[in-house]
Amino acid sequence: MPYVARRLLQALAVLVLAYTVAYVLLSALPGDAVLARYGSPELGLSPEQLDAIRESYGADRPPLERYVDSLLAFLRGDFGYSVNSGAAVSTLLATALPSSLTLALASLVVAVVLAVTIAFTASYGGWGWLRRFFRGLPPLFVSLPVFWIGIMLIQVFSFKLGLVPAIGATGLQGLILPMLTIAIPIAAPLAQVLLRSIDEVRTQPFVTVVRARGASTTWLLWRNVARNALLPTLTMAGVLFGELVGGAVVSETVFARAGIGQLTAQSVATRDTPVLLVIVVLAAFTFVIINLVVDLLYPVLDPRLRAKTAAAPKLQGATR
Amino acid sequence: MSRIRRTALTALSLAATTALLAGCAGAAPGGEAPAGEPVTGGTLSYLEPQTWTTLYPPAGGFYPNGAIVNNITDRLLYQDPETLELEPWIATGLPEVNADATEYTFTIRDDVTYSDGSKLTAENVVKNIDLYGKGDAARALTPSEAINNYDRGEVVDATTVKFFFTAPSPGFAQAVSTINSGLVSDATLDLDSEGFGPGSATQVIGSGPFVIEGEKLGTETQLAVREDYDWAPEGAEHDGRAYLDGVTLTVASENSVRVGTVVAKQADIARQIPAPDEPQFAADGLGILAASTNGVTNSLNFRFTNPLLSDIRVRQAIIAGIDREKIVETLFTDSYPLATGALATTAAGYVDTSENYTYDPKQAAKLLADAGWKAGSDGVLEQGGTKLSLTFNEAMPQPRSKEVVTLIQEQLGELGIEVNLFSGDYAAQTAASLDPDTIQVYHSMVGRADYDVLKSQFFSTNRNTLLNYDTETQQSADPKLEELLAQVASAPSPEERAAASEAAQRHLAEQAYILPLFEEPQVYGLTTAVQGFATESVGRPNFYSTWVTR
Numbered sequence: 001m002p003y004v005a006r007r008l009l010q011a012l013a014v015l016v017l018a019y020t021v022a023y024v025l026l027s028a029l030p031g032d033a034v035l036a037r038y039g040s041p042e043l044g045l046s047p048e049q050l051d052a053i054r055e056s057y058g059a060d061r062p063p064l065e066r067y068v069d070s071l072l073a074f075l076r077g078d079f080g081y082s083v084n085s086g087a088a089v090s091t092l093l094a095t096a097l098p099s100s101l102t103l104a105l106a107s108l109v110v111a112v113v114l115a116v117t118i119a120f121t122a123s124y125g126g127w128g129w130l131r132r133f134f135r136g137l138p139p140l141f142v143s144l145p146v147f148w149i150g151i152m153l154i155q156v157f158s159f160k161l162g163l164v165p166a167i168g169a170t171g172l173q174g175l176i177l178p179m180l181t182i183a184i185p186i187a188a189p190l191a192q193v194l195l196r197s198i199d200e201v202r203t204q205p206f207v208t209v210v211r212a213r214g215a216s217t218t219w220l221l222w223r224n225v226a227r228n229a230l231l232p233t234l235t236m237a238g239v240l241f242g243e244l245v246g247g248a249v250v251s252e253t254v255f256a257r258a259g260i261g262q263l264t265a266q267s268v269a270t271r272d273t274p275v276l277l278v279i280v281v282l283a284a285f286t287f288v289i290i291n292l293v294v295d296l297l298y299p300v301l302d303p304r305l306r307a308k309t310a311a312a313p314k315l316q317g318a319t320r
Numbered sequence: 321m322s323r324i325r326r327t328a329l330t331a332l333s334l335a336a337t338t339a340l341l342a343g344c345a346g347a348a349p350g351g352e353a354p355a356g357e358p359v360t361g362g363t364l365s366y367l368e369p370q371t372w373t374t375l376y377p378p379a380g381g382f383y384p385n386g387a388i389v390n391n392i393t394d395r396l397l398y399q400d401p402e403t404l405e406l407e408p409w410i411a412t413g414l415p416e417v418n419a420d421a422t423e424y425t426f427t428i429r430d431d432v433t434y435s436d437g438s439k440l441t442a443e444n445v446v447k448n449i450d451l452y453g454k455g456d457a458a459r460a461l462t463p464s465e466a467i468n469n470y471d472r473g474e475v476v477d478a479t480t481v482k483f484f485f486t487a488p489s490p491g492f493a494q495a496v497s498t499i500n501s502g503l504v505s506d507a508t509l510d511l512d513s514e515g516f517g518p519g520s521a522t523q524v525i526g527s528g529p530f531v532i533e534g535e536k537l538g539t540e541t542q543l544a545v546r547e548d549y550d551w552a553p554e555g556a557e558h559d560g561r562a563y564l565d566g567v568t569l570t571v572a573s574e575n576s577v578r579v580g581t582v583v584a585k586q587a588d589i590a591r592q593i594p595a596p597d598e599p600q601f602a603a604d605g606l607g608i609l610a611a612s613t614n615g616v617t618n619s620l621n622f623r624f625t626n627p628l629l630s631d632i633r634v635r636q637a638i639i640a641g642i643d644r645e646k647i648v649e650t651l652f653t654d655s656y657p658l659a660t661g662a663l664a665t666t667a668a669g670y671v672d673t674s675e676n677y678t679y680d681p682k683q684a685a686k687l688l689a690d691a692g693w694k695a696g697s698d699g700v701l702e703q704g705g706t707k708l709s710l711t712f713n714e715a716m717p718q719p720r721s722k723e724v725v726t727l728i729q730e731q732l733g734e735l736g737i738e739v740n741l742f743s744g745d746y747a748a749q750t751a752a753s754l755d756p757d758t759i760q761v762y763h764s765m766v767g768r769a770d771y772d773v774l775k776s777q778f779f780s781t782n783r784n785t786l787l788n789y790d791t792e793t794q795q796s797a798d799p800k801l802e803e804l805l806a807q808v809a810s811a812p813s814p815e816e817r818a819a820a821s822e823a824a825q826r827h828l829a830e831q832a833y834i835l836p837l838f839e840e841p842q843v844y845g846l847t848t849a850v851q852g853f854a855t856e857s858v859g860r861p862n863f864y865s866t867w868v869t870r
Binding site for chain 1: 365462513518519520750791
């Protein structure tokens with residue numbers, strides 16, 4: 001399929017570009033990882049000793065040569081070693097990835113459920129005060145800083161109520177608080193967008209038609225309004241992946257969870273270039289994939305986008 | 321919410337806090353006297369602000385590394401953290417040293433084994449010290465900062481080893497008592513930088529009271545007791561195996577979480593309690609342990625090679641213009657005693673030079689006027705078109721460095737001196753600090769319980785914090801300072817070293833090269849279920865004599 005092929009090529013270009021930009025930016029910063037680790041006063045090494053170590057890492061060669069070498073190694077799947085700890089980047093990644101994936105997926109699911117609940121209740125809630133209350137939630141959630149949510153959750157549920165240990169909790173128990181920390185700020189914009197598009201769809205004439213034909217509120221909501229309101233939200237979900245990564249950095253640091261977020265925070269602090277490069281490419285990769293999936297999902301959800309030849313019925317929801 | 325609670329707590333328990341902190345600050349690293357009889361068994365949970373980066377002993381100075389290395393390795397000698405006296409440990413006695421301290425002979429125990437079953441032999445000891453003395457750049461393994469002028473080691477017989485130095489190395493006996501010289505097995509010595517790193521912790525084999533049982537990368541390290549451990553130094557509280565069955569070291573980088581977890585008694589000990597959080601530990605069942613680091617105090621170093629600071633009157637004016645007491649009072653607690661000289665009062669060779677560090681803003685203004693600085697149109701002092709504008713670094717590993725510099729900014733601002741804070745991450749700070757034109761005032765400290773610590777901080781080939789030595793021209797701006805420091809590390813007898821150290825400290829004070837701020841402790845917060853918790857001479861945890869009651 002030429003469309004998919006074109007998208008894949010684009011994706012590849014994005015990845016190479018991400019790698020290169022990250023590489024250039026990291027090299028342009030003053031100081032390097034060798035200095036960050038071995039130049040630390042705790043070791044008290046002389047400049048000559050530092051140079052010897054830089055040499056052993058090959059960090060004394062010209063930048064372009066190092067760039068080409070690292071890119072080739074990268075393509076071979078050799079991610080190199082963390083300058084900060086000497087551990088293989090692949091080992092670090094293998095430990096961090098599953099835990100982060102679990103956290104990210106769980107958070108995304110919770111965020112979507114939360115967003116849908118907020119939006120539906122705010123539009124179709126039984127009482128006026130309930131609708132107003134839920135309508136007020138997204139602006140509140142969106143303005144809460146992630147780290148603050150995390151610390152508050154720990155303070156209340158762990159330190160005060162003693163329900164979950166703050167640190168060292170395992171399995172589902174250890175997942176709940178970090179998951180909520182990420183889900184709340186992500187749910188907010190999702191709910192906002194969903195709420196707005198529900199409002200828009202509800203004013204469309206076809207809704208009145210369907211209702212006039214005797215459809216119940218539930219039927220109307222699920223079969224007609226939701227389907228039409230979902231498109232902008234789906235686009236938003238793709239963009240929100242960035243929030244997910246940011247949330248993971250904070251949440252994993254606050255809750256002392258192993259993961260990509262924590263690894264990122266540590267590597268940034270120590271200017272650990274090999275680790276950072278892999279993380280940047282990984283993030284770019286996931287971003288590209290998510291956006292690809294979102295783009296491919298559009299035609300599935302909206303027949304108007306399926307093929308140019310097929311005539312797009314204007315009031316899709318009403319034709320039943 | 322936590323702020324309100326904190327304020328309330330502070331107000332309510334002010335008296336109790338003061339009493340408690342006063343009791344602890346002066347106390348030896350051992351802290352308060354343990355209550356009751358030691359109990360064997362139980363696992364201690366210990367919270368660290370950072371993940372460890374390597375278990376290569378010479379890099380053990382980094383506290384997260386040191387917490388592990390200190391408990392899994394033994395050393396040739398043991399240094400009493402209170403008296404700083406050296407005692408036998410793996411060596412059966414203090415070394416025989418020749419007259420100019422270039423040859424050391426140790427007799428070692430023959431009954432010590434590593435946790436992998438291999439024997440601790442004379443060959444193995446030489447292999448250890450050879451690596452630590454010289455490093456191996458090809459494996460990215462660094463030499464130990466504590467070992468100077470190392471030449472080679474030699475196995476004399478099965479229980480005797482001898483070390484040779486190219487120049488006098490009087491600090492060597494103390495150096496082999498530090499965690500930087502922790503002894504590891506032959507197989508461990510063959511590892512490279514990666515092998516000592518995260519992911520292979522269980523490969524690092526020492527002969528200490530604990531062994532590494534497991535690690536969760538980036539979050540947790542498990543230590544387990546070694547049942548057959550039977551070679552504790554005499555200075556230790558007891559003999560045989562450690563009381564604890566194990567220790568779980570967990571990373572909790574967020575301060576409020578680390579503090580809160582111990583306050584909520586979900587963990588036993590947390591390292592690095594920020595000064596504003598200390599009052600929380602005044603509550604029942606909690607305590608604070610402020611361990612002295614026995615080295616160079618937390619100080620400002622004036623880079624006098626920079627033209628702005630080359631006039632001694634300007635340096636003296638800065639010193640007179642900074643109200644150290646107010647800084648310590650505002651930002652810190654009683655765990656942070658006001659510094660009275662370049663070295664902590666408990667450090668080897670300490671001399672009181674506090675008369676050079678009196679706060680006197682009037683005198684400061686006069687000195688600046690004498691030096692020819694006049695207020696410009698914006699209130700900042702000027703001379704010949706140059707502004708008196710100084711840049712300070714942010715000492716990332718040091719407590720509240722940013723706040724300290726901010727207060728100084730305010731205080732010196734009143735005199736017309738502009739203070740800037742260099743912003744940047746760790747690597748950027750380190751890179752900038754090497755250039756006197758970028759960083760004119762360098763905030764730092766170093767802990768080591770030997771006379772050599774002074775040289776470590778200021779000498780040309782060590783940290784060179786004053787940038788007295790210019791690596792480009794290979795010249796020292798103040799050769800006298802270099803000479804005095806070299807003397808500290810090369811005079812063979814302790815008396816001569818103490819005298820040399822005193823001369824160097826007085827020189828630093830009289831030339832107004834530094835402004836010592838406070839004696840930097842390592843502050844631990846712990847629950848009273850923890851008994852007998854102690855630290856080694858630079859404040860790293862020692863779990864050997866610790867037990868838990870619950």
